[in-house]
Amino acid sequence: MIHNIARATEMKIAIMGIRGIPASYGGFETLAEELAPRLVAKGHDVTVYGRSNIIRYKGSHYKGVRLKILPTISQKYLDTVVHTFLSILDSFFEYYDIILMCNAANSIYSFIPRITGKKVIVNVDGIERKRKKWSWIGKLWYLFGEIFSVIFPDAIVSDAKVIQDYYKERYKVDSASIPYGACCQKVQSVDVLNKYKIVPKEYFLYVSRLEPENNAQLVINAFEQVETDKKLVIVGGAPYAEHYISLLKRTKDPRIIFTGFVFGKGYREFQSHAYSYIHATEVGGTHPALVEAMGFGNCVIVNGTPENIEALGDAGIIYRTNDADDLRKKMEFVIQNPQVIQEFGRKAQMKTAIENSWDRIADEYEKLFIRLKKTP
Helix, strand or coil, X not given: CHHHHHHHCCCEEXXXXXXXXXXXXXXXXXXXXXXXXXXXXXXXEXXXXXXXXXXXXXXXXXXXXXXXXXXXXXXXXXXXXHHHHHHHHHHCCCCCCEEEEECHHHHHHCHHHHHCCCEEEEEXXXXXXXXXCCCHHHHHHHHHHHHHHCCCCCEEEECCHHHHHHHHHXXXXXXXECCCCXXXXXXXXXXXXXXXXXCCCCEEEEECCCCHHHCHHHHHHHHHCCCCCXXXXXXXXCCCCHHHHHHHCCCCCCCEEEEECCCHHHHHHHHHCCCEEEECCCCCCCCHXXXXXXXXXXXXXXXXXXXXXHHHCCCCEEECCCCHHHHHHHHHHHHHXXXXXXXXXXXXXXXXXXXXXHHHHHHHHHHHHHHHHCCX
């Protein structure tokens, strides 16, 4: 039914505040890559703004989505806000019905498109000011971003009910909650595993930006105490975090393998053949890698934050928040009880199939866009 409505109310939509597509970094980029082509398939005209320091794709369109690549300043505190400001200026001369702006840090700009009658939605993500990587200036900016998010845009959306409740309790505003998606089909190939001399089902997998609040150091500390021949594969990196990453790599444990960023087929291979997946983040909404790990049918072991517990439900194993010793015990448990691997893997895959289909999520965003467009 929604597809017929969409064709009758074709919209021009812009997505900004991200690094761009094709995705080569994180959750917002994957959201755009999955969402935008589906909206195009429904009959909408979609533009995604990208950063010239990230996007190397030379075409003007990607999977039917128009790309606008603009410059930025490659500096930790300026990269996002400078590029989004330029995107907003560019949008002033374009006709869009809807602008989906990602990241609460960009909310300060959301009143500008409204001057020309555009509807603006901000996906606020998690509570970014709690991230350890930010100085007091960055945390203050994100605090203002939260405040601006409930004042300037037409609507806000989060990917976790925990974050929706936070905005309701703290700022007394209603918002939409649309979960993050997963489109996870296992692969049989093992090319990337062979590259690192890794055997299928003989490794724990950790995927994340390597930043302090994602607790890679805690995972390393816990794994170093586990007596096993299995390996720990750490997939990820982070711009502007070279010092922290160098500290992680000081481990003397030869079982720990750092791969840097891995995308596409290689990423799917790592997820398809893991023995168990470890998710240790403590800040943010729903983390894409967690939902994807569940979608691949992995037995996941998660840090016991409200957001992680919400995403996992009863489809995996939870360790006490930021407790390395309890994480060690959970890893030892799944090693000693291999039958739980398949049991939790099946439950996780079923949960994501029901709740995290990208098609369903695209429908929910489309319904939100249509509702806003019709609002005076």
